[in-house]
Amino acid sequence: MQKVYTLRTLPGSKSSEIPDWMADLNPQQQAAVMHSGGPSVIIAGAGTGKTKTLVYRVAWLLEKGIPVNSILLLTFTRKASEHMLARVSAFNQAGGQVTGGTFHSFSNLVIREFGHHIGYGANFTILDKGDAQDRVDLLRNQLLQNLPKTRFPKKGTLLDIFSSHRNTGRPIEDIINSEYPQFQHLLDPIEKLFTGYQDHKKRYSLADYDDLLFLCRDLVRDHESVRTALNKRFKYILVDEYQDTNPVQAELVERIAGPDGNLMVVGDDAQSIYKFRGADFKNFLGFPERYPNAAVFKLEENYRSVQPILDVANSVMSQAAEKFEKTLFTKKPEGQLPVLITAPDENYQNQFIISRILDLREEGIPLSQQAVLFRSARNSYSLELELNANHIPFEKRGGNKFAESAHIKDMISYLRLLMNPKDVVSWNRVLQMVDGIGPKSADDIIRMLEESGIDNRVSEMVSPRYRTQLTLLLDTLTAWTADKEFKAIVDELIRFYRPVFEKRYFEDYPKREKDLDAFQAVSLKFSSIESFLSHLALDPVSFTQEDTLGTHADEAPLILSTIHSSKGLEWHSVFVMDLLDGILPSTFTLDKTEDLDEELRLFYVAVTRAKENLYLVYPGIQFHRQFNNYFTKPSRFITSLPDRLLEKWMLSAADDASTETKQIE
DNA sequence: CCGTACAATGTTTTT
DNA sequence: CATTGTACGG
Numbered sequence: 001m002q003k004v005y006t007l008r009t010l011p012g013s014k015s016s017e018i019p020d021w022m023a024d025l026n027p028q029q030q031a032a033v034m035h036s037g038g039p040s041v042i043i044a045g046a047g048t049g050k051t052k053t054l055v056y057r058v059a060w061l062l063e064k065g066i067p068v069n070s071i072l073l074l075t076f077t078r079k080a081s082e083h084m085l086a087r088v089s090a091f092n093q094a095g096g097q098v099t100g101g102t103f104h105s106f107s108n109l110v111i112r113e114f115g116h117h118i119g120y121g122a123n124f125t126i127l128d129k130g131d132a133q134d135r136v137d138l139l140r141n142q143l144l145q146n147l148p149k150t151r152f153p154k155k156g157t158l159l160d161i162f163s164s165h166r167n168t169g170r171p172i173e174d175i176i177n178s179e180y181p182q183f184q185h186l187l188d189p190i191e192k193l194f195t196g197y198q199d200h201k202k203r204y205s206l207a208d209y210d211d212l213l214f215l216c217r218d219l220v221r222d223h224e225s226v227r228t229a230l231n232k233r234f235k236y237i238l239v240d241e242y243q244d245t246n247p248v249q250a251e252l253v254e255r256i257a258g259p260d261g262n263l264m265v266v267g268d269d270a271q272s273i274y275k276f277r278g279a280d281f282k283n284f285l286g287f288p289e290r291y292p293n294a295a296v297f298k299l300e301e302n303y304r305s306v307q308p309i310l311d312v313a314n315s316v317m318s319q320a321a322e323k324f325e326k327t328l329f330t331k332k333p334e335g336q337l338p339v340l341i342t343a344p345d346e347n348y349q350n351q352f353i354i355s356r357i358l359d360l361r362e363e364g365i366p367l368s369q370q371a372v373l374f375r376s377a378r379n380s381y382s383l384e385l386e387l388n389a390n391h392i393p394f395e396k397r398g399g400n401k402f403a404e405s406a407h408i409k410d411m412i413s414y415l416r417l418l419m420n421p422k423d424v425v426s427w428n429r430v431l432q433m434v435d436g437i438g439p440k441s442a443d444d445i446i447r448m449l450e451e452s453g454i455d456n457r458v459s460e461m462v463s464p465r466y467r468t469q470l471t472l473l474l475d476t477l478t479a480w481t482a483d484k485e486f487k488a489i490v491d492e493l494i495r496f497y498r499p500v501f502e503k504r505y506f507e508d509y510p511k512r513e514k515d516l517d518a519f520q521a522v523s524l525k526f527s528s529i530e531s532f533l534s535h536l537a538l539d540p541v542s543f544t545q546e547d548t549l550g551t552h553a554d555e556a557p558l559i560l561s562t563i564h565s566s567k568g569l570e571w572h573s574v575f576v577m578d579l580l581d582g583i584l585p586s587t588f589t590l591d592k593t594e595d596l597d598e599e600l601r602l603f604y605v606a607v608t609r610a611k612e613n614l615y616l617v618y619p620g621i622q623f624h625r626q627f628n629n630y631f632t633k634p635s636r637f638i639t640s641l642p643d644r645l646l647e648k649w650m651l652s653a654a655d656d657a658s659t660e661t662k663q664i665e
Numbered sequence: 666c667c668g669t670a671c672a673a674t675g676t677t678t679t680t
Numbered sequence: 681c682a683t684t685g686t687a688c689g690g
Binding site: 076077078102103104105128129154208209210212213273274275276277375376377378398435436437438439440441463465537538562563564565583586587588589598602 | 668
C-alpha cells in the first residue's frame with residue numbers, strides 16, 4: 001500500500017531589501033538565504049540549487065558581518081564537502097576559512113582538541129575499516145581460542161554487526177536474529193567480542209569511524225565545558241544532506257547548536273540512501289516537530305535536467321510505497337527522451353557505452369561531462385578493462401580505496417608506531433614483514449616490547465634467525481622517533497620498505513610501484529605524521545585522484561562511480577548500467593518494502609544526475625556466480641515506467657559495435 | 666614455527 | 681576474484 005505524506009510550508013522571514021547579487025536566486029531560495037536566525041530546514045529536491053543556496057547563505061552571513069570562523073558547514077560525504085567549500089571560497093574569498101567538512105573529520109578535530117576529558121590524547125589513531133577488522137581478528141583469536149574458526153563469523157561480518165548495532169541502536173541479538181540467523185547460537189561469544197573490542201580501542205587510544213561520532217557526541221553531551229566552548233565558537237551551523245544523518249550525528253549538531261541555535265539543515269527525503277548506516281529519511285522531515293519554531297523552505301524548481309529526464313524521475317518516485325509529496329519541474333522543457341538500451345550481453349553493453357561516449361565526445365561533450373553509474377563497485381570491472389583497451393582516461397569513485405591496499409597499509413603501520421608505540425596491530429604487521437617472523441614470534445616480541453617500548457635490547461632475547469633484521473628494524477624506528485623532520489622520515493621509510501615490498505609482492509610489485517611515489521607525493525603536503533595519517537583515513541579520495549591517476553593525463557577523465565558516490569554531482573550525459581533485477585534492486589532487498597524503497601531512491605538519485613542525456617542500459621543476460629544462474633530480467637524499476645517516457649533501443653548481435661568482441665571470441 | 670602452494674568460500678552501498 | 685583456511689616441506 002502506498003503512503004503519501006504532505007508537508008506544510010511555513011513562510012520564512014520576509015525581507016524587503018534583496019541585494020543585487022542575489023538576483024539569480026528564486027524567491028524561495030532568497031528567503032532561505034536571508035533567513036534571520038533560529039532553526040530552519042530546507043527541503044530541496046534534486047537539482048533545485050541546494051548547494052547554491054547554502055553557498056549564498058554563507059556569503060550573506062559574511063556580508064552581515066558574521067565572523068567567518070563562527071560558521072560551521074557540515075556535510076555527509078567527502079566529495080560533497082570538497083565541492084561545497086570550493087564554491088564558497090570561489091564566491092567569497094573569506095569563505096575559504098569556513099570550518100567545514102564531513103561529520104567524521106569535524107569530530108576528529110574536536111576529539112583531538114578536547115579528547116583528554118575522556119581519555120583520548122591528541123595523538124589517538126583512527127582505524128579505517130581494514131584496521132578495525134584486523135583488530136577484531138586479533139581479539140577473536142585471543143578471546144575465543146576454544147571456538148572453531150570455520151563456523152564463526154568472519155572479521156568483516158563481525159564488524160558489520162557491531163557497526164549496525166551502534167548506528168541503529170538495535171541490540172546485537174536483534175540484528176543476528178533477523179539478518180544472521182545462522183549465528184544465533186554464537187550470540188554470547190559475539191557479544192563478548194564486542195565488549196572486548198570496545199575495551200581494546202579505549203585502552204590503546206584507537207577510534208574507528210563510528211567512534212569518531214560517538215566520542216564527539218559524548219564530549220558534547222557529557223562535558224559542559226566542551227559544549228559551551230563549541231556553542232560559543234559556532235554561531236551558525238549549516239548541515240547538508242541532512243536526510244542521511246543518523247541519530248548520533250543529528251544529536252551532535254543539535255547539541256552544538258543549542259535549543260535556539262542557528263541551525264539550518266538541508267536535504268531531500270527522496271535521496272535518502274544510507275539506511276544501512278542508521279539514517280532514516282523520516283527524521284529529516286521530523287525536524288520541524290523537534291523545533292516547532294523552525295522555518296521551513298521548500299525548493300521544487302529544478303535547474304539541472306531537461307523535462308523528459310524529470311518526467312522519468314518523478315515517475316520513478318511515484319512508485320515508492322512511502323513518500324512525501326513532491327514534484328520536480330523545470331523551465332528547460334526541450335530535450336532528448338531518455339533512452340532504454342537492451343544489449344544482448346555484458347560485452348555489448350560495454351561496447352555500446354564506449355561507442356556512445358566517443359560519439360558524444362565527437363559532438364563536443366568532454367569526457368569529464370559524462371559519467372557511468374552503477375549499483376556496486378564491481379559492476380564496472382569489465383567496462384574498466386575495455387576503457388583501458390580503448391585508451392579512454394577514467395576516474396573511478398567508490399569501491400576499494402587507495403589507502404586500503406596492502407602495500408600502503410604496510411607503510412602506514414610504520415608511521416603509526418612512531419605516533420603510538422603501543423599500537424599492537426601495527427606492531428603485528430611490521431614485525432611479520434621481517435623475514436622469519438610469523439604470527440607466533442610476532443606475538444612473543446610484542447609482549448616483550450609492551451614492557452620496554454621500542455628498545456633493541458629485545459633483539460638479544462630472540463632467535464638468532466632474525467636477530468639482525470629485528471635489531472635493524474628497532475634501531476630504525478628509534479632513529480625516526482628521534483628525528484622530528486617528517487619529510488626525511490618518509491624518504492627513509494620508502495628506502496627501508498622497498499626491499500620488503502619487492503619480496504612481499506613479488507607477483508605484481510611493478511604494478512604497485514607507482515603507489516609508493518604517490519604516497520610520498522601526498523605526504524609532502526603535510527607537516528606532521530598525525531595530520532598525514534588523519535588525512536589518509538578520512539580523505540582518501542583526493543589521494544587516488546590527483547596522484548595515482550591523471551596528473552599527467554592530457555584530457556580530464558570520464559567518471560565511473562557507484563550511485564552512492566555520485567550524490568550531489570551532475571553531468572551532461574549519464575549512463576546507468578546493469579539495470580537488472582537482482583542488481584538494482586539488489587537481491588538483498590527484494591523481500592522488504594522498506595529496503596526496496598531505498599533501492600528505488602537510489603535509482604532516483606542516478607536518474608537525477610543527468611542534465612541533458614540519460615541512457616539506461618542492461619544486458620539481456622548476465623551470469624551471477626553466487627547463485628550459479630543468470631539474471632535475465634530488467635530491473636522492475638524500469639519495466640514499470642510508462643512507455644511514452646522512454647525511447648527504446650534494442651542492440652542486436654549483428655550491430656557493428658560488437659565486431660571487436662566477435663574477433664576476441 | 667615459518668613460508669608457500671593450493672583449495673574453498675562468499676561477495677551492496679560509505680565514513 | 682580476493683580473501684581465508686589447510687596441508688606440507690624446510
